[in-house]
Amino acid sequence: MDLLPLVIGLLLGLIVGFAIAAMRGANQRQQLATELAGASARALAASEARSTAEQHLEEVLARERSQLEARRTKDVGEQQVLTALAPVNKQLELMRRAVAAIEEQRLQQHGELSEQLRNQHEADERLRATTDSLASALQSNQARGVWGEAQLRNIVEASGMIERVDFDTQVTLTGEQGAGRPDMIVHLPGGKHLVIDAKAPMAKYLAASQLSELGDQEETARRRSLMSDHAKALRSHVTALAARGYPSAVPGSPELVIAFVPSESALSAAVASDPSLLEDAIHRGVAVTSPVSLWATLRAIAYAWQQDVLEDQAHEIFELSTQLHTRLGTLATHIDKLGRSLAGATTSYNAFLGSLETRVLPTARKLDALNIGSPISTPRPVEEQLRGLTAPELTEHRDTQPELTER
Numbered sequence: 001m002d003l004l005p006l007v008i009g010l011l012l013g014l015i016v017g018f019a020i021a022a023m024r025g026a027n028q029r030q031q032l033a034t035e036l037a038g039a040s041a042r043a044l045a046a047s048e049a050r051s052t053a054e055q056h057l058e059e060v061l062a063r064e065r066s067q068l069e070a071r072r073t074k075d076v077g078e079q080q081v082l083t084a085l086a087p088v089n090k091q092l093e094l095m096r097r098a099v100a101a102i103e104e105q106r107l108q109q110h111g112e113l114s115e116q117l118r119n120q121h122e123a124d125e126r127l128r129a130t131t132d133s134l135a136s137a138l139q140s141n142q143a144r145g146v147w148g149e150a151q152l153r154n155i156v157e158a159s160g161m162i163e164r165v166d167f168d169t170q171v172t173l174t175g176e177q178g179a180g181r182p183d184m185i186v187h188l189p190g191g192k193h194l195v196i197d198a199k200a201p202m203a204k205y206l207a208a209s210q211l212s213e214l215g216d217q218e219e220t221a222r223r224r225s226l227m228s229d230h231a232k233a234l235r236s237h238v239t240a241l242a243a244r245g246y247p248s249a250v251p252g253s254p255e256l257v258i259a260f261v262p263s264e265s266a267l268s269a270a271v272a273s274d275p276s277l278l279e280d281a282i283h284r285g286v287a288v289t290s291p292v293s294l295w296a297t298l299r300a301i302a303y304a305w306q307q308d309v310l311e312d313q314a315h316e317i318f319e320l321s322t323q324l325h326t327r328l329g330t331l332a333t334h335i336d337k338l339g340r341s342l343a344g345a346t347t348s349y350n351a352f353l354g355s356l357e358t359r360v361l362p363t364a365r366k367l368d369a370l371n372i373g374s375p376i377s378t379p380r381p382v383e384e385q386l387r388g389l390t391a392p393e394l395t396e397h398r399d400t401q402p403e404l405t406e407r
Contacts, residue, residue, distance in 0.1 A: 148198035149183055151262035155291055156184065159298035173249040180244045182257070189304050192252040196294075198260040201237050204230035205266045224273075231274035234261070234288070238277075242284035256285045258297075264290045 082089075153169075161167055167186045173195075186194040208226035211219050238259055247253040259281065261267040267290045271277055281288045289297065 148200060148260065148262040151291065152183060152196065152198040152260055152294075155295045156186075156298055159295055160302040161186070161298060173246060180246060180249065182246055183260075185250065186298065186301060188252070188254075188301060189307075190252070192254065193250045194254060194256075194258065194301070195246040195250055196258040196260055197241055197246075198262060199237070200259065200261040200266070201230070201233040202263065202266055204233055205263075205269055208269070227269050227273045230266070231270040231277060234267075234270045235274060235277055235280070238281045238284060238286045238288060242281075242286050247285065256287050258294065259286050259288045260294055261288060261290055264292060 149169075156167055167184055169184050170181055171185050172181045182195045183198040184196040186196060188194055204226050208223050208230060211223040211226070213220065213223065241257060241259055244257075246257045247255045261270075267288065278288055
């Protein structure tokens with residue numbers, strides 16, 4: 001009786017255990033089914049992903065193959081292009097070298113140009129200093145006179161004239177107004193002479209040149225005043241030069257004297273300030289000239305001297321040709337008489353030969369027949385005729401000059 005409850009308890013425990021175990025198995029199966037369903041879903045998704053990956057891989061491989069083929073085709077094309085452009089590449093290389101050489105030369109020339117510019121700048125500075133020094137020196141009347149005389153000599157020599165032949169310098173003249181000494185006397189053809197004076201005033205002009213034309217009103221007015229004073233000084237010089245009476249003191253003068261202004265700009269400034277200066281100077285017998293106009297005048301005089309020399313030579317040639325023509329006539333007379341003498345000698349010789357052959361030789365041959373002496377040869381007569389004069393230059397004087405007048 002005591003075992004029954006124990007058995008029942010065991011049975012109940014077993015039943016409960018089996019029930020619990022069954023419940024756990026069902027839960028496990030359900031869980032396994034759920035896991036299996038999830039695994040199947042994941043496997044299906046993995047399969048689809050694999051298919052998608054394989055398709056993508058195929059597309060990538062196809063794209064890579066296409067790109068590789070395109071790259072290979074491009075490489076082949078580029079190789080062909082490079083092969084075709086090889087001469088161009090060679091020319092480009094030569095051009096690159098030429099450009100490099102030009103660039104190097106440009107840099108060298110740039111350096112040389114910089115050096116030349118630097119030298120030019122230094123030369124300009126020296127020239128400016130020299131100009132300032134010259135301007136300072138020209139403030140002296142004596143220095144301006146020496147400079148004007150040097151300018152005059154250079155122009156005269158440039159025109160082709162020779163000192164002491166075509167011109168003389170510093171010649172003292174004595175005329176109605178007393179003694180004077182012009183800077184130069186130029187000799188003209190026909191025993192004429194031209195007086196040149198180179199002492200032109202320039203102090204006011206040099207002072208005005210130091211003032212700018214674009215300065216303020218006061219500076220401009222000061223410059224105009226100095227230029228006016230310069231024109232007045234030149235006019236006074238013309239008046240004084242005309243009063244010296246150089247043309248009357250020089251024989252054969254063309255009644256004028258040349259006032260040489262050794263600066264074109266100085267004369268232009270004076271004429272611009274006083275337009276009637278040149279006309280008034282001409283009325284006084286003074287020709288105010290600049291270096292260019294004086295050179296042209298002296299060049300014309302030198303040309304006149306050349307023509308005068310050519311004319312003298314032409315006269316001499318004419319006289320010599322006339323004398324030669326006369327002497328040719330005399331020579332023709334001599335030749336004609338010599339020809340007549342030779343013709344007479346030939347006639348006498350032939351007459352002598354005829355007498356010899358007809359009178360003497362027959363007797364001599366008779367002696368040869370007697371064997372006395374050696375045989376006598378017979379001379380030959382002269383049969384060639386003398387050539388007569390045919391040139392008209394020789395025959396026209398043959399009858400007009402029968403006697404020998406010149407030997």
